[in-house]
Structure formats: C-alpha cells, structure tokens
Amino acid sequence: MATTMTTLPGPPSGPAPVPRAIAVQPELGDRIFTRGSLATGLLVLAIMAAVGLFLSFEAAQALRTTGASFLTTAEWQPDRGEFGVAAVLTGTIAIALVAVSIALPVSLGSALFIAEVAPERFRSTLVGLVDLMAAVPSVVYGLWGAYLFQGQILGVSRWLATWFSWIPLFEVSGADPTDPLSSETVFTASTFIAGVVVALMVMPIQCSIMREVFSQVPTGEREGAFALGATRWGMIRIVSLPFARGGIIGGTMLGLGRALGETIAVLLIISPRFDINFHILEAGSNSVSSLIALRYSEASGFGLSALMAAGLALFALTLVVNFTASAFVARSRSGASSEA
Amino acid sequence: MTTLLSAPEAARPSERTVLPREHGAPAGGQVRRAIGGVQRQDLLNLCGALLSALCTGLLLFGRLAPISGAVGFVIVTYVLFVAIYALLTWMEDERPAVVDKVMAVLLASATVLSLVALVSVIAFTLWRGREALGNVNLYHDDMSAAGPADPLSKGGISHAILGTLIMISLALVLTVPLGLACAVFLNETRSRAAGIVRSIVDAMTALPSILAGLFIFATWILVLGFERSGLAASIAVSIMMLPIIIRSADVVLRLVPGNLREASAALGAPQWRTVRHVVLPTARSGLATAVILGVARGLGETAPVLLTAGFTSTLNANPLEGPMVSLPLATFEFVRSPQPALVARGFATAAVLMLLVLVLFVVARILGGRPAGRVSGRQAQRLAVRSAKDVERFDAKQLGAT
Structure with a gap:
C-alpha cells in the first residue's frame, strides 16, 4: 500500500459557505406554552414583589415619624410615638445565636456520623428521622419546651449562673448564688431556654444540608487520605471538612435565617420585656415575630404600620443572612449541592 | 449497542430501545468502600466505660455530693463515659487511633442526642394528650357546648x-x-x-x-x-x-x-x-x-x-x-x-x-x-404495558399503510 496517500483537503474553491438563517416558527401549542409559563412566572414575581413592596410602603409611614431612632429605641409604644426595634431585634438575634451555637455542633456531628461513620444500612433510616425532625410543627416544639424542658433545664441554668456569673453573658440579676433555697423563677422564660428549643428546629435543616455536602466528597481524595495512612477521623479532618466548608457555613447560616423568623415556639416560652438584655439566663426576652403576634390585634392603624416596620427590619436581616449563605455555598467547591 | 446496557440485555438481539436502568453499581461511577466495623475489643471498651461512668455518676449524685437533677446526672455521666473510654483505648492504641475512636463516639452521641430529642418531643406530646386522645368525642365534637372547666368527655376538636x-x-x-x-x-x-x-x-x-x-x-x-x-x-x-x-x-x-x-x-x-x-x-x-x-x-x-x-x-x-x-x-x-x-x-x-x-x-x-x-416496580410494569400498546398501534398502522 505505498501509493495511497491521504491528502488534506485544500481551501474550498468558490464562494465561502454562509450559514443559513434558521427561522424558528414555534407552533401554536408552543407559543401558548411559552407565553403561559412566562405569565405564571411574572404572576409569581408580582405576588412576591407585592408582599415586599406593600410591607415597605406601609412601614414607611412609621419610619418617617421616628427616623433613625427606630433602630435605637427600646420602647414599644407606637401611639405615644416612642417605639423602636432596639430591644426586639437584639432579642431575636440573641435567641437565634444561642440556637445556632447549640445546633451547630449537634448538626455537624450528626451529619458527619450519618455520612461517614454510620453503617450503610442504617443511613437512610437516620436521614429519614432527621428529616422528620424538620417536619414536626413548631407549636409542638413550643409545648415541649414550655412544659417539659423548662423544668429540667433550670438546674443547669442555675449552675451556670452560680459558677460562671463572672462572664457577663451568664450574669443573672436577682439570683443569689449563696442561697440554695432561692426561687428558680428568675431563670424561667429566658433567652437561653427559647434558644435551646429553637435549636431543635434549626438542627435538622443544618444537618441535611451538611450531610448532602459530605456525601459529595470525591471518593478519590477520600481513598488518597486512607492510602497515606489516615484514620477515619484523620480523613474527615483533612478531606471532608475542608471540602465541605462552604456547605457547613451556608447550612449554618440558613439555619440562622430560620431561627430569626421563628414565632410560635418563642412566644410560648418567653415572657416579653422591652429592654436590651444580653443576660441570656435571665427571665424574659423578646423577638420581633412574637411582638407582632402579641400586638397586632390591639394595634391602631399607626401601630400596625410600626409593627410592619419591625417586620421589615426582621425580613431585611433574614434576607442578608440567606443571601450571604448562598454566596458562601456558591463560591465553595461543594457549591453544586446547595439546594436543600 | 451502548455500553450502558447490562450483559443479559445486550446479548438479546433486540430491536426495541431499552432504557438504561441501574444495575447494581453505577456504570463508570466510583463506589465508596465500606470501612470500619466494630471489633470485640471496642465493644468491651464501650460497655466497660459506660458501666463505670454510670456507677461513678450514681455514686457522685446519690452519695457524695448534694447535687441533684436528671439533666445534671446525664451530663456528668456522659463526660465521665467519654473520659473513661478514651483512657481504655489509650491503654492499647496509638494516639491517632485513640482520637479516631473517641471522635467516632462523639459523632455518634450527637446523632443519639438529636434522636432522643425527637423521641422525647413526640412521646411527651402523646403522653400529655393521652387522656383526651382516648375520648372518642374528641374527634367528632366541637367546643361550642363545652366550657373551659368541662371534663374531657365533653367537647372535641x-x-x-x-x-x-x-x-x-x-x-x-x-x-x-x-x-x-x-x-x-x-x-x-x-x-x-x-x-x-x-x-x-x-x-x-x-x-x-x-x-x-x-x-x-x-x-x-x-x-x-x-x-x-x-x-x-x-x-x-x-x-x-x-x-x-x-x-x-x-x-x-x-x-x-x-x-x-x-x-x-x-x-x-x-x-x-x-x-x-x-x-x-x-x-x-x-x-x-x-x-x-x-x-x-x-x-x-x-x-x-x-x-x-x-x-x-x-x-x-x-x-x-x-x-x-x-x-x-x-x-x-x-x-x-x-x-x-x-x-x-x-x-x-x-x-x-x-x-x-x-x-x-x-x-x-x-x-x-x-x-x-427511576421508577418503582409497579410503575415499570405500567410503562411496559403502555409501550406494548404503542407497539401494537404502530404495527397496526404499518399494516394499514402497506
């Protein structure tokens, strides 16, 4: 076969080929489909935008009268013109932070256990149970917190207040550590107890996102760590945790967003107070959503506008938290798995 | 024939299109190895640590110290348990292995903690509601005739x-x-x-x-x-x-x-x-x-x-x-x-x-x-029936055309 040779095709002679213009003429059904689905999308957009715009519009009335002092006033007496979110917003944030700092280690531990340690055959049962925790209505958690948990945890509150009251966070005014017979009512209805109950609600959300991310860790890197002689925990420390960092941060913040908006469980546990209070063990706390639930019915037109302003402040906060969470998740290596 | 088909289906000379389904391992994907498994020594260590922590906890709470409360007891016992378990494994293993085992216990206890919370929430609600739940009128009556002080046998939800x-x-x-x-x-x-x-x-x-x-x-x-x-x-x-x-x-x-x-x-x-x-x-x-x-x-x-x-x-x-x-x-x-x-x-x-x-x-x-x-067994059956009908329809049409 000496003579056959492949020759490369030379440059084409004649006029250069021009791509055809392809005119797509969708048929009637498709035109209806496209228009219809666009209309639905825009309708949803309109509904959602209407909620946001209406709230801001209504809130504007209250915000105009107070101005910047809305953020610094702790009182809530809209009809006297003295109201602000300083107390309720800090209360909300304090409850949410307590909730997340308790839920984070538990959810991280459970997610790691389910994804890395638990035997294959128990895995789907455990996942189902954790998801079930997310589906239990919040009023049920509230009942549990108010009627069972509160009585059990008071001893721990008292112990913390007795030994750690030198930390400002655990200081309780009105508690006398030297008197063993003192009443425990100074510890009831506190930020701490509400935070623990909210932690129960937040934990499954965080756990399912983290577990999802851990299950995406590349097998090759896992095996590489084992090949280098790592133990299972060593592998988790040097492969899984760094890989999943974005998912862990994102999941935690999504949980935080949920904790900020929780209403009914918090309402069942706390007793409302209107001052800025960082003593988490002390009786009484407040949150924006429980303020709305308590005050909406007796509010005047202006009072309602003030409540909406408070709600809007809370919404702005959860929005920032959620978008930061998505940004974290999207920028990390494990970002592809952030949809929960 | 594509490589996605498994051997028996690929071997059958078939004119039909076969959907690539999952046949055990995913084609070309990586499969995670199962690692771990419990050894007898670990089990003994766990049981020993649990027993001695329980005893120490009971001793502390029951005899020695004037402290009380179920939550406190559980916390103290748990801390003791982890410490004793670490000590027991440390007696025969290297440091990385000890850390590995203790961490596995910590991770497992996080899961157990959340499951206990779930069970306690559900059980407590059922327990406190048990008397009212036992009355049939709860399910078919409303509260219009029942006052706040009426017994549970009157009124419902x-x-x-x-x-x-x-x-x-x-x-x-x-x-x-x-x-x-x-x-x-x-x-x-x-x-x-x-x-x-x-x-x-x-x-x-x-x-x-x-x-x-x-x-x-x-x-x-x-x-x-x-x-x-x-x-x-x-x-x-x-x-x-x-x-x-x-x-x-x-x-x-x-x-x-x-x-x-x-x-x-x-x-x-x-x-x-x-x-x-x-x-x-x-x-x-x-x-x-x-x-x-x-x-x-x-x-x-x-x-x-x-x-x-x-x-x-x-x-x-x-x-x-x-x-x-x-x-x-x-x-x-x-x-x-x-x-x-x-x-x-x-x-x-x-x-x-x-x-x-x-x-x-x-x-x-x-x-x-x-x-x-991916479809369930019955759905797959239904799909097969429907596609058989389609084939019949096509065949009938072809016969009519020729």
Whole structure:
C-alpha cells in the first residue's frame, strides 16, 4: 500500500459557505406554552414583589415619624410615638445565636456520623428521622419546651449562673448564688431556654444540608487520605471538612435565617420585656415575630404600620443572612449541592 | 449497542430501545468502600466505660455530693463515659487511633442526642394528650357546648380538624398549579425573566411566616374589608408555601436528564409536549415529595393563621365567611388557658396535628426518595404495558399503510 496517500483537503474553491438563517416558527401549542409559563412566572414575581413592596410602603409611614431612632429605641409604644426595634431585634438575634451555637455542633456531628461513620444500612433510616425532625410543627416544639424542658433545664441554668456569673453573658440579676433555697423563677422564660428549643428546629435543616455536602466528597481524595495512612477521623479532618466548608457555613447560616423568623415556639416560652438584655439566663426576652403576634390585634392603624416596620427590619436581616449563605455555598467547591 | 446496557440485555438481539436502568453499581461511577466495623475489643471498651461512668455518676449524685437533677446526672455521666473510654483505648492504641475512636463516639452521641430529642418531643406530646386522645368525642365534637372547666368527655376538636383540612386544601389549590407552572417556567423556557423570578423566589423563602400573615391581615382584612376567614388564612399560608414549593420543584426539575429532553425534541415533539410527556412524568415522584413537604410545613404553621383566621369554638365548614380554626392555632389557644383540662386538650390537638404530619411525611418518603427517572416496580410494569400498546398501534398502522 505505498501509493495511497491521504491528502488534506485544500481551501474550498468558490464562494465561502454562509450559514443559513434558521427561522424558528414555534407552533401554536408552543407559543401558548411559552407565553403561559412566562405569565405564571411574572404572576409569581408580582405576588412576591407585592408582599415586599406593600410591607415597605406601609412601614414607611412609621419610619418617617421616628427616623433613625427606630433602630435605637427600646420602647414599644407606637401611639405615644416612642417605639423602636432596639430591644426586639437584639432579642431575636440573641435567641437565634444561642440556637445556632447549640445546633451547630449537634448538626455537624450528626451529619458527619450519618455520612461517614454510620453503617450503610442504617443511613437512610437516620436521614429519614432527621428529616422528620424538620417536619414536626413548631407549636409542638413550643409545648415541649414550655412544659417539659423548662423544668429540667433550670438546674443547669442555675449552675451556670452560680459558677460562671463572672462572664457577663451568664450574669443573672436577682439570683443569689449563696442561697440554695432561692426561687428558680428568675431563670424561667429566658433567652437561653427559647434558644435551646429553637435549636431543635434549626438542627435538622443544618444537618441535611451538611450531610448532602459530605456525601459529595470525591471518593478519590477520600481513598488518597486512607492510602497515606489516615484514620477515619484523620480523613474527615483533612478531606471532608475542608471540602465541605462552604456547605457547613451556608447550612449554618440558613439555619440562622430560620431561627430569626421563628414565632410560635418563642412566644410560648418567653415572657416579653422591652429592654436590651444580653443576660441570656435571665427571665424574659423578646423577638420581633412574637411582638407582632402579641400586638397586632390591639394595634391602631399607626401601630400596625410600626409593627410592619419591625417586620421589615426582621425580613431585611433574614434576607442578608440567606443571601450571604448562598454566596458562601456558591463560591465553595461543594457549591453544586446547595439546594436543600 | 451502548455500553450502558447490562450483559443479559445486550446479548438479546433486540430491536426495541431499552432504557438504561441501574444495575447494581453505577456504570463508570466510583463506589465508596465500606470501612470500619466494630471489633470485640471496642465493644468491651464501650460497655466497660459506660458501666463505670454510670456507677461513678450514681455514686457522685446519690452519695457524695448534694447535687441533684436528671439533666445534671446525664451530663456528668456522659463526660465521665467519654473520659473513661478514651483512657481504655489509650491503654492499647496509638494516639491517632485513640482520637479516631473517641471522635467516632462523639459523632455518634450527637446523632443519639438529636434522636432522643425527637423521641422525647413526640412521646411527651402523646403522653400529655393521652387522656383526651382516648375520648372518642374528641374527634367528632366541637367546643361550642363545652366550657373551659368541662371534663374531657365533653367537647372535641372536630372544628379544628375540619378547619385544617379545608385550609390546606384551599392552599393546595392555590399553590400547586402556580408553583409547578412557575418551576416549569424557571427550567424549561429560556426566558431572561427566569433569573429575576428565581432570585425573588429565593428571597421570599426567607420571609418570616408571621409577615405573610401580617400582609394578608393588613390588605385582605383591613384594606379590602373582608372578615377573618378560612380563605384569608389559606391565602396567608399559600404565600408562605409558594416559594418553598417552587424552590424544591425547581431543584427536582433541574435533575431531569437533558438527553431525555433532547431525545423528545429529536423525535419532533413540540416543547409543551416534551414538558407534558417527558419532563413532568420523569420528575413525578420528586414533585410529589416537594408538594407534600410544602404541605407539611403549611399544616404546622401557626403564626399566619393566628393573624388571619380568627378564633371560634364551633364547627364552620364555610371558608368564605366566619372565623375558622386550624389544629396548630387550636393548640396554641388551648394551652394559653390556665385550665388543666384545656391544656390536656391542647396536647391532644398537638398530637393529632403531629400524627397528620407524620402520615404525610411517610407518604412523601414512600413516593419520593427516588431520583428523577427511576421508577418503582409497579410503575415499570405500567410503562411496559403502555409501550406494548404503542407497539401494537404502530404495527397496526404499518399494516394499514402497506
């Protein structure tokens, strides 16, 4: 076969080929489909935008009268013109932070256990149970917190207040550590107890996102760590945790967003107070959503506008938290798995 | 023949197209090794550590120190247990192995802690509601004739059960068509508006549920002048459920393999037929799960209903007028009263609500949990029957043509 040779095709002679213009003429059904689905999308957009715009519009009335002092006033007496979110917003944030700092280690531990340690055959049962925790209505958690948990945890509150009251966070005014017979009512209805109950609600959300991310860790890197002689925990420390960092941060913040908006469980546990209070063990706390639930019915037109302003402040906060969470998740290596 | 087919199917000289299904291991994918397993020594260490921690804890709490409380005992015993277990493993293992084993115990205990919390929440609600749950009148009576001090054998929560069912059905009628259509819009059309809609929907999942209630309270009830009713509550719940359903349906639709869409387009199907006959059926189980989980969220919501439904103790089957009560709202109102009988009713109401959510959740697990495109045995059978009919139809047509 000496003579056959492949020759490369030379440059084409004649006029250069021009791509055809392809005119797509969708048929009637498709035109209806496209228009219809666009209309639905825009309708949803309109509904959602209407909620946001209406709230801001209504809130504007209250915000105009107070101005910047809305953020610094702790009182809530809209009809006297003295109201602000300083107390309720800090209360909300304090409850949410307590909730997340308790839920984070538990959810991280459970997610790691389910994804890395638990035997294959128990895995789907455990996942189902954790998801079930997310589906239990919040009023049920509230009942549990108010009627069972509160009585059990008071001893721990008292112990913390007795030994750690030198930390400002655990200081309780009105508690006398030297008197063993003192009443425990100074510890009831506190930020701490509400935070623990909210932690129960937040934990499954965080756990399912983290577990999802851990299950995406590349097998090759896992095996590489084992090949280098790592133990299972060593592998988790040097492969899984760094890989999943974005998912862990994102999941935690999504949980935080949920904790900020929780209403009914918090309402069942706390007793409302209107001052800025960082003593988490002390009786009484407040949150924006429980303020709305308590005050909406007796509010005047202006009072309602003030409540909406408070709600809007809370919404702005959860929005920032959620978008930061998505940004974290999207920028990390494990970002592809952030949809929960 | 593609390599995706497994050996027996590939060997059969077949003219039909065979769907590539999962045959054990995923083709070309990597499989994780199972590692671990418990050895006898570990088990003995665990039991020994647990026993000695229990004894020390009992000794400390029962004999030595004037401290008491179940929670304190559990915490102290647990800390002792971890310390003793670490000590026992340290006696025969190297440091990395000790850290590994202790961490495994810590991770497992985080899981156990959350499961204990779950079980305790469910069991406590059932336990406190047991007396009221045992009375049959709870399920078919309302509270119109029963006063706050009446015994549990009088009155019930049928008004709340009916109210919940009506509200959630109305919310379903409002959200499912809109939510699924919007998810289709986000995924199937290459519209420039999709990006904006998606980010707005994402933003609205952050809306605290009480604000949905406040919005309906301020517009529907105060501005438009309608009274508080089941309908108002359903709209409030819908506003809260809609972004949740859209978001999870969006994720499910995104998982439908693109080559199915392209195959359908290559066969000449217009886009709406592709969506109707390929995309939606493929994602059916996932979409059902998305809807059911949205419903479970909506069922348990108290805050928006509190603001919009009003409160009544009589049975009201008309969502358009008159106040209506849902199970979570009834629970909330019952336990706010100081009467022990009413509190017991509250717990029973919560238990009924929880059982409802539980049933929905189990249904969602049975339906869902399968990735897009994978079908159950019976569905596969039905598909086979349908495709056999198609073949018959084609054959008949060909015979007619020749």
